[in-house]
Amino acid sequence: MAGSSSHITILTLNVNGLNAPIKRHRLANWIKSQDPSVCCIQETHLTRRDIHRLKIKGWRKIYQANGEQKKAGVAILVSDKTDFKPSKIKRDKEGHYIMVKGSIQQEELTILNIYAPNTGAPRFIKQVLRDLQRDLDSHTIIMGDFNTPLSTLDRSTRQKVNKDIQELNSSLQQADLIDIYRTLHPKSTEYTFFSAPHRTYS
Numbered sequence: 001m002a003g004s005s006s007h008i009t010i011l012t013l014n015v016n017g018l019n020a021p022i023k024r025h026r027l028a029n030w031i032k033s034q035d036p037s038v039c040c041i042q043e044t045h046l047t048r049r050d051i052h053r054l055k056i057k058g059w060r061k062i063y064q065a066n067g068e069q070k071k072a073g074v075a076i077l078v079s080d081k082t083d084f085k086p087s088k089i090k091r092d093k094e095g096h097y098i099m100v101k102g103s104i105q106q107e108e109l110t111i112l113n114i115y116a117p118n119t120g121a122p123r124f125i126k127q128v129l130r131d132l133q134r135d136l137d138s139h140t141i142i143m144g145d146f147n148t149p150l151s152t153l154d155r156s157t158r159q160k161v162n163k164d165i166q167e168l169n170s171s172l173q174q175a176d177l178i179d180i181y182r183t184l185h186p187k188s189t190e191y192t193f194f195s196a197p198h199r200t201y202s
Contacts, residue, residue, distance in 0.1 A: 008082065008104060010036060010111075011038070011039045012041070012144060013041050014041070014042045014043050015041050017044070018041075018045060018046055018053065019050070024053065031059065032058070037104070038079070038084075039059075040076050040077075040143050040144060042115035042144050043115055046064070046066050046070070047066055047067065047068060048067070051064050054075060059079055059080065061079075062075060062077050063077075063078075063086070063089055064091075065092050065095045066095045072117075074098050074114070074115050076113050082104060083105055083106070084102055085102050087101050088100070088102070090135070097112065099135060101135060107139070108137075108139045109141070110135060110141070111140075112128075112136070112140065112141070112143075115144055116144070116145065116146050116148065117147065118147055121147040122167065123168075125146060126168055136175060148165060
């Protein structure tokens with residue numbers, strides 16, 4: 001980070017449910033092997049009554065947003081090795097996003113972890129940006145599972161970007177937010193998800 005002699009690493013992962021003990025065990029092992037400063041996970045499928053289930057040794061700072069049902073669910077985990085002091089937390093009551101503001105290595109940082117619904121994702125993300133606009137600044141990192149491609153390169157079928165996505169991209173630009181992956185890899189076509197019904201990668 002600027003002005004700091006150290007750096008932080010942040011990972012994001014859609015875990016597709018953590019109710020099974022074996023999945024929580026595998027997640028814990030994966031996080032420990034990657035050893036990031038911060039890990040954001042989506043689709044925990046944990047309810048508000050289940051928050052105690054997400055425990056990882058060496059990761060006591062765990063911030064979660066969960067709904068009443070076993071769907072959605074997001075979490076931000078901060079390593080005990082990382083000097084993080086939270087100052088503000090905002091949670092979506094249905095578990096679709098969590099925002100944590102604070103300082104990390106004595107520098108201001110806002111982390112927003114989003115799991116957008118499968119339908120209406122661009123509009124949902126735009127609404128989140130509107131709702132949190134006073135909290136988002138130049139020290140903001142947004143990550144998660146947006147459930148929507150931001151450019152034609154983000155889907156194997158090269159599907160055209162529709163009006164909703166165009167408006168979302170416009171909102172991101174107005175907020176001075178950039179897609180860091182696409183900025184660093186402007187022509188790359190790497191995917192993390194395969195849709196069997198649509199036979200597409202995204």
